[in-house]
Amino acid sequence: MNGAIDQWVLLAYRIPRQPSTLRITIWRKLDRLGVARLGDGLVALPADARTREQLEWIAEEIGEMGGTTTLWLAAPGSQAQQQAIAAEMRQARAEEYRAVTAQVGAVAQARPGERTRAVKRLQAELRRIGRRDYFPPPERDEARLAVRALAQEVIVTEESR
Numbered sequence: 001m002n003g004a005i006d007q008w009v010l011l012a013y014r015i016p017r018q019p020s021t022l023r024i025t026i027w028r029k030l031d032r033l034g035v036a037r038l039g040d041g042l043v044a045l046p047a048d049a050r051t052r053e054q055l056e057w058i059a060e061e062i063g064e065m066g067g068t069t070t071l072w073l074a075a076p077g078s079q080a081q082q083q084a085i086a087a088e089m090r091q092a093r094a095e096e097y098r099a100v101t102a103q104v105g106a107v108a109q110a111r112p113g114e115r116t117r118a119v120k121r122l123q124a125e126l127r128r129i130g131r132r133d134y135f136p137p138p139e140r141d142e143a144r145l146a147v148r149a150l151a152q153e154v155i156v157t158e159e160s161r
Contacts (some may be wrong), residue, residue, distance in 0.1 A: 010043070011055045013041050013062050100143040126147060
């Protein structure tokens, strides 16, 4: 989703203050989806069948907790607003990709068995980030290349043993 987004799916929600674990559960689920936080209790994702369904599930869960929700399909009022939302989402993913790249450097110093497990973990983390990466930053390619190079190095090391 690199180009202009025609529609966004918005979730406006209110969750009971207590117990706080319910609020934290919802916040974590929204973070895993990579939502743009537009305000207190208002999040957005580029609209497609998958993102709409995911926010519908969360809305249903909030309702079961005694909260209230409204799901909207909308478009930002201006191109500048849309670009600002996309930039915020891109920056959040860039930070995650930089963290993966930094972990590659640390893993390169680990023992061979640990390196193999760490490569699998980093590959899984790249997949998780990719599922919420609607506006890929340049850091995505850097992280992918770093993990791929580490995986190749681990394979060569394992074969030479």
